[in-house]
Amino acid sequence: MDDHKENIHSADGNVNVSNGDDDNKLKPGSTICPKEKEDAPRASNSDFSHAVYKEISLANGQINRMSKEELRLKLSQLKLDTRGVKDVMKKRLKSHYKKQKLTSSAAAAGDAGQADAYYDYICVVDFEATCEEDNPPDFVHEIIEFPMVLINTRTLEIAGTFQEYVKPELCSKLSDFCVQLTGITQETVNAAQPFPLVLKQAVKWLEEKELGTRYKYTFLTDGAWDMSKFLNIQCRLSQIRYPQFARRWINIRKAYRNFYKVPHIQIKLSTMLAKLGLQYEGRPHSGLDDSRNIARVALRMLRDGCRLRVNEHLHAGQLLPAPAWAAEEGAPPPRWPGNRR
Ligand code: AMP
Numbered sequence: 001m002d003d004h005k006e007n008i009h010s011a012d013g014n015v016n017v018s019n020g021d022d023d024n025k026l027k028p029g030s031t032i033c034p035k036e037k038e039d040a041p042r043a044s045n046s047d048f049s050h051a052v053y054k055e056i057s058l059a060n061g062q063i064n065r066m067s068k069e070e071l072r073l074k075l076s077q078l079k080l081d082t083r084g085v086k087d088v089m090k091k092r093l094k095s096h097y098k099k100q101k102l103t104s105s106a107a108a109a110g111d112a113g114q115a116d117a118y119y120d121y122i123c124v125v126d127f128e129a130t131c132e133e134d135n136p137p138d139f140v141h142e143i144i145e146f147p148m149v150l151i152n153t154r155t156l157e158i159a160g161t162f163q164e165y166v167k168p169e170l171c172s173k174l175s176d177f178c179v180q181l182t183g184i185t186q187e188t189v190n191a192a193q194p195f196p197l198v199l200k201q202a203v204k205w206l207e208e209k210e211l212g213t214r215y216k217y218t219f220l221t222d223g224a225w226d227m228s229k230f231l232n233i234q235c236r237l238s239q240i241r242y243p244q245f246a247r248r249w250i251n252i253r254k255a256y257r258n259f260y261k262v263p264h265i266q267i268k269l270s271t272m273l274a275k276l277g278l279q280y281e282g283r284p285h286s287g288l289d290d291s292r293n294i295a296r297v298a299l300r301m302l303r304d305g306c307r308l309r310v311n312e313h314l315h316a317g318q319l320l321p322a323p324a325w326a327a328e329e330g331a332p333p334p335r336w337p338g339n340r341r
């Protein structure tokens with residue numbers, strides 16, 4: 001089922017049909033995001049000739065030579081999660097040692113580290129939209145569910161959830177296929193508000209959490225299409241500007257592939273969960289349940305030592321890799337974007 005999401009055709013022309021691999025969702029000619037160097041140790045005031053990097057590199061070499069059983073045993077001795085495939089376990093152990101060595105080295109140097117530069121919150125969004133079986137090339141998707149799950153990156157807990165259904169205005173009748181796929185009924189969307197009003201509620205919810213004002217935050221999606229396609233198309237249909245605060249986001253598939261060094265295969269939510277040794281919880285294609293499960297993957301990555309960073313953005317209607325300088329910059333305060341003129 002997930003495969004289809006990657007093959008939705010856009011009438012909008014911004015996003016091209018993909019073969020399912022996330023990087024291929026970029027427009028032809030756009031540059032691929034430089035690989036995130038998650039393996040590279042980070043320290044605020046050190047260069048890589050410091051002895052600590054040699055130690056980390058030696059530890060990494062040893063971990064690379066360990067069997068799956070040895071990895072499992074070591075993780076269990078360290079009271080770390082032992083679930084997941086070999087590559088996931090390796091990465092978890094490497095991150096553990098890296099963090100340990102850098103922390104002690106920073107403590108010895110009196111360096112407090114960079115914790116404060118990181119996002120306080122990550123907001124997972126997974127839109128559901130109108131669809132048909134095999135979505136014809138000219139099919140115009142309208143958002144029918146707007147869910148958000150907020151992750152506190154310090155406590156590694158879910159700090160809140162938001163869910164509103166949306167009344168489609170262009171084509172108000174859901175296809176049987178769409179009802180079956182998403183579990184969202186005609187009655188539910190009939191009783192819902194149109195997108196601009198739901199977006200206003202979403203902005204209010206984000207504002208109440210003091211995101212972008214008191215706390216640094218960014219968005220996270222499973223693939224690039226939630227923002228670059230569903231939200232982009234919906235804003236045009238609703239005659240509103242594209243919201244500034246949703247211009248940059250973390251594409252978790254890209255981050256996951258780079259962090260765990262997963263071979264260049266199709267990555268989707270079910271694959272990410274399975275490789276981590278986790279099962280999907282809830283109903284697939286319910287926007288809120290999808291968001292919760294994406295958040296579980298993100299939490300697992302944060303616990304494994306990944307500093308999830310913005311890696312994609314929308315510029316002049318085009319999906320592009322995020323520039324390096326924007327990687328850790330938080331999203332601006334949420335604001336109603338205003339009507340298109
Ligand atoms: P997802 O987040 O995977 O639930 O997908 C988001 C949206 O993509 C859905 O609400 C549908 O509009 C569309 N979609 C997902 N899977 C399919 C599929 N198998 N066939 C057609 N459209 C799909």
Ligand code: MG
Nearest residue numbers: 126285287290
């Ligand atoms: Mg979904």
